Amino acid sequence: MPNSPVVPTIRRRRLGATLRRLRHEAGLTLEAAAAAMGWKAPKLSKIESAHQSIRANDVTALLAVYGVADAAVEAALENLARDAGKKGWWQTYSGLASPAYADHIALETDAEAIHAWSPLLVPGLLQTAAYARETITGATTTRSTEEVTGLVEVRMARQAVLSRPGRVPEFWAVIHEAALHQRFAVRPTTMRDQLRRLREVCEMPNVTVQLMALDSTPHPGLVGGYTLTHFPHPMPPIALLENLSGATYVEGDDAAPFTKALERIRAAALPVEDSLARIMEMEESHRT
Known part of the structure; x- marks a missing residue:
């Protein structure tokens, strides 16, 4: 046979x-x-x-x-x-997680470093469950309540990669400040809790967060967000671009421009210390 x-x-x-x-x-x-x-x-x-x-x-x-x-x-x-042929924990959700999403989780699992430019949302690895539920519900047009719950579970499970025993990847995210002004009518405390989560993860030694200020200068990130995943030598990085039709992976030498662009995006963003101060200010504003 x-x-x-x-x-x-x-x-x-x-x-x-x-x-x-x-x-x-x-x-x-x-x-x-x-x-x-x-x-x-x-x-x-x-x-x-x-x-x-x-x-x-x-x-x-x-x-x-x-x-x-x-x-x-x-x-x-x-x-x-x-x-290469092993099944990951995410295979349990194969009915929910598309092949492209499963690939994304596998990349995170193998990563030495994960660098993200996120102009519209808090990156999934830093989200609270409530924020994940609200944003997944808002973005989908076909998912049932049960399916949304499953996708939230997947997103929360992914976050274990940042604190797993042994080797953890470096995670560096640049988030546009505008993403932190999102309004959540169903659960008004969602953004306050999400800001607290960002403040807390900034204390992790392998996590760095920068904010792109509302009045920032032009930079390469204006054309859209992406995630750049790095692996141990000699494997090249892979860039992930997401949109309504799914995900696109840019691999090998073709990913090099994304690395260069991210350097300029970081340079245009607020310094790490100023970013944390801005996050704390925004969190405090939700308390009043």
Whole structure:
């Protein structure tokens, strides 16, 4: 009986793209690299295009063919190969979480650093449950109350990545001040509680929050928000752009402009200390 086709998950795409780049850097053709492994070229092509899995020990052998002797690189790619087919906790919500959203959660799980420019909303990793419910309800046109509840649960579960035991990612968010003036008629205390949450997460050593002031100068972020996820070397960052039709991932060298843009966005934003002071002022205004 033939094997079932491999679904090209985001982890397999990252692994395949990295192996392809390392092969190019080694100056090897697809045919030459495959022959050195005792494979046919189509097999390696499928691995690089994420349509075939690869075992961790084969990754080690392939890196030797490419002349890669960096132990950290070997460990990172071997781990990615082991995890590529694993199911994450989010699979429990497969009926709610789209494949693109599942990919997003997998990226957060593997991340070394997560950098976000959020002009319209507080980033999901920093939201309160009430804020998440209000914004998900407001943004959807088709979800039932039960489905909204499930999506809120997913968003809250994602936040564990910021405080999990062992390796935690650096999270740096630039939030437009206008997003913190959102009005919530159903539950007026929602924004006050969300501001308190922002103040509290600013105390976490791996979390940095900046605000983009209402009177800021023009910057690259004017064209829209995005999240940039970084991984251990040699895997390149991935940019995520979201809209009503779903999510778009920008991978490999194509993500480089987003890194440069984020540097300018941070420079245009309020300094970290001033951002915290502004958050505290806004929180206090909701108490009066």
